[in-house]
Amino acid sequence: MIVYVAPGETRSVVLPYSEVCMYLRVAGRRMRCEIQERDGRLPAVQLFDDDGRPFSFPITLGEAGFHRDNHGRIYTET
Secondary structure (H helix, E strand, O other): OEEEEOOOOEEEEEOOOOHHHHHHOOOOOEEEEEEEOOOOOOOEEEEEOOOOOEEEEEEEOHHHOEEEOOOOOEEEEO
């Protein structure tokens, strides 16, 4: 199932086995993620630990398992 996500929105997702997620040791783990857009830069994804605190640094959409459709909307598959 495809779920669209807007900047500023938070979703709980199972993180993919991307290089960054494996480095952070969160691959395959369910975490809350927020899509962040800042000053016109490319969107990033901030991960949050179980206590709601930011986990590490923001990572790219693709590294967190998010993609863009042909209209530029951000989505993930659940």
